[in-house]
Amino acid sequence: MSLECFDKEIYELTNKELARQCEGLEMIASENFTLPEVMEVMGSILTNKYAEGYPQKRYYSGCEIVDQIETLAIERCKKLFNCNFANVQPHSGSQANQGVYAALLNPGDKILGMDLSHGGHLTHGAKVSSSGQFYESFFYGVELDGRIDYEKVRHIANIVKPKLIVCGASAYPRIIDFKKFREIADEVGAYLFADIAHIAGLVVANEHPNPFPYAHVVSSTTHKTLRGPRGGIIMCNDEEIAKKINSAIFPGIQGGPLMNIIAAKAVGFKFNLSDEWKIYAKNIIKNTQVLAKVLIERGYKLVSDGTDNHLVLISFLDREFSGKDADLALANAGITANKNTVPGEKRSPFITSGLRLGTPALTARGFKEEDIQIVANCIADILDDINNIDLQLNIKAKLKELASKFTIYTKAMF
Ligand code: DSN
Numbered sequence: 352m353s354l355e356c357f358d359k360e361i362y363e364l365t366n367k368e369l370a371r372q373c374e375g376l377e378m379i380a381s382e383n384f385t386l387p388e389v390m391e392v393m394g395s396i397l398t399n400k401y402a403e404g405y406p407q408k409r410y411y412s413g414c415e416i417v418d419q420i421e422t423l424a425i426e427r428c429k430k431l432f433n434c435n436f437a438n439v440q441p442h443s444g445s446q447a448n449q450g451v452y453a454a455l456l457n458p459g460d461k462i463l464g465m466d467l468s469h470g471g472h473l474t475h476g477a478k479v480s481s482s483g484q485f486y487e488s489f490f491y492g493v494e495l496d497g498r499i500d501y502e503k504v505r506h507i508a509n510i511v512k513p514k515l516i517v518c519g520a521s522a523y524p525r526i527i528d529f530k531k532f533r534e535i536a537d538e539v540g541a542y543l544f545a546d547i548a549h550i551a552g553l554v555v556a557n558e559h560p561n562p563f564p565y566a567h568v569v570s571s572t573t574h575k576t577l578r579g580p581r582g583g584i585i586m587c588n589d590e591e592i593a594k595k596i597n598s599a600i601f602p603g604i605q606g607g608p609l610m611n612i613i614a615a616k617a618v619g620f621k622f623n624l625s626d627e628w629k630i631y632a633k634n635i636i637k638n639t640q641v642l643a644k645v646l647i648e649r650g651y652k653l654v655s656d657g658t659d660n661h662l663v664l665i666s667f668l669d670r671e672f673s674g675k676d677a678d679l680a681l682a683n684a685g686i687t688a689n690k691n692t693v694p695g696e697k698r699s700p701f702i703t704s705g706l707r708l709g710t711p712a713l714t715a716r717g718f719k720e721e722d723i724q725i726v727a728n729c730i731a732d733i734l735d736d737i738n739n740i741d742l743q744l745n746i747k748a749k750l751k752e753l754a755s756k757f758t759i760y761t762k763a764m765f
Contacts, residue, residue: 354764369763374751375685376726380662380709381521381549382687383578384716386622389615390765393580397611405440405597417610424613427620431555434563434586436593439616440600440608441583444548444572448474448517449481451568451585453603454595455542456514458485463508463541464517465499466490468692468700470664472546475517489513493523495694497655497664501531508539518566519546522691522707524658526559533565542567550660552576552711555623556632559660568592576635576661576711579619582612631714635661638710638723645727651734654693654705662709665734666693672737674703680733681706683743685750686726716757725753 355362372384397417403410406418406425421439428437441447456462462482464475469492473480476488489511491504508516516539518532529545536543545562551571553559562569569586573579585596601608622628636659643658646665654664667674674690681688692698693705708730710723718726729746736742 365763369760373759374754375687376750376754377712378681378686378688378708378710378726380689380707380711381575382709383574383576383711384759385574385578385580385615386618387760387765389578389580389618389622392618393611393615394765395611395614397614398609400610401607402610403601403607405601417613420610420614420617421608424617424620427617427624428584428586431620431623432563432569432586433561434569435588436586436590436596438585438593438596438600439582439613440605441570441585442605442609442612443581444546444570444583445474445480446600446604447570447572447583447585448472448546449604450596450600451544451570452482452486452515454592454599455544455568456486459487460515461487461489461511461513462515462517463489463491463504463511463513465520465523466492468696469493469694470520470522471517472519472521472548475519475546493655493694497694498525499523499527501528501535504532505535505538508535508541512539513541515542515544517544517546518562519548519550521549522662522664523549524653524660524662524664525655526659527562529560529562529565536567545569546571548572548575549662550576552578552623552628553632553635553660556629558632558636563588568596573616573619576632577619577623578631578711578715579623580612580615582609582616584616634719635711635714637720638714638718639663641720641723642708642710642727645724646731649728649731649735651731661711662707664691664693665706665708667704667706668693668695668697670704672734673698674705675701676737677706677734680737680743681730683740684729684733684746685754686730686733713757716754716759718757722753722757726750 424439465471467477474482476483545566573582652666678690690703691705691707
């Protein structure tokens with residue numbers, strides 16, 4: 352029986368979401384469009400197999416085939432990131448990070464990460480996350496110019512003496528200097544853990560420096576800029592650390608791995624290893640540069656005055672309206688983005704004075720610099736006259752027409 356006959360409600364909602372994804376412009380910096388081939392294997396019979404353990408060391412029989420699948424995923428992941436060990440089982444980036452902490456720390460140990468309100472992630476020690484509850488967390492941030500001051504990080508690290516330093520961010524538009532972070536970590540005897548979830552797709556295409564050989568451990572999600580299925584990975588070069596990570600993920604915090612997702616990660620990695628991938632990553636950078644240039648020309652202040660990667664952060668500290676207002680106005684025009692705190696923030700995290708915009712999803716659809724120029728000018732038009740609903744609806748119609756030239760999917764299920 353088809354899903355349409357078996358569960359009409361979910362079938363119809365999935366198709367409505369297909370229309371939303373196709374007709375609007377996706378500019379949430381962490382979102383992307385995965386390949387139909389990735390979705391094909393995600394929806395395959397591999398979902399049926401339990402395979403607690405690791406290849407050749409399983410607790411159930413019948414794992415001969417899934418062993419080969421997981422081994423392929425591991426080998427491709429190692430090649431991609433140029434490292435010796437990879438664990439492809441984490442169900443998400445958050446669980447990958449939880450696994451790294453469980454492997455290297457004891458409850459109560461000190462960690463030093465980037466402040467959530469400065470662009471860090473919940474799992475980098477925020478008090479509402481287990482990373483800030485099981486461990487004693489301390490933070491560095493960005494300066495008013497929107498950049499990390501590495502001397503300040505060094506100063507904080509020397510006072511805190513953390514056992515682990517986390518680098519990597521969710522809303523930082525500039526290159527992260529892993530070498531400097533490692534020098535600081537060595538100075539205080541800490542592990543350096545790089546969470547590259549946002550920039551991994553750029554790293555593997557050499558559009559951002561690789562955290563190896565500097566980081567002791569690296570984690571990432573496999574969706575975001577990598578365009579694979581939703582999920583997590585952990586990589587390292589040290590055999591002892593790798594053993595600890597494997598035990599921390601299974602049986603530490605997870606049970607059976609999701610073999611359909613691991614297979615989908617392998618398919619995604621195959622794409623990431625291709626020449627086509629390098630072009631895609633280059634196009635992300637070109638498109639984000641155009642987005643930044645137009646917004647600056649139109650009088651908008653960008654945090655750090657520009658970008659090196661896949662995202663820009665607009666600051667509305669000099670405006671009457673908030674990040675939330677901007678988010679809602681763009682949503683009325685069919686552009687999804689997200690409000691974000693900015694350096695020197697004066698509003699609450701629910702309102703904010705900033706907006707984060709990314710180009711990976713539009714680039715995946717095939718948007719080129721001239722298309723991004725149109726989109727960026729539409730964004731500036733909306734922000735210039737933020738309460739003009741008619742304008743927002745006119746732009747929505749114009750962008751729907753633009754979007755229709757860049758088909759991403761023709762069906763919701765594969
Ligand atoms: N949700 C991701 C982001 O938007 O950056 C972080 O996990």
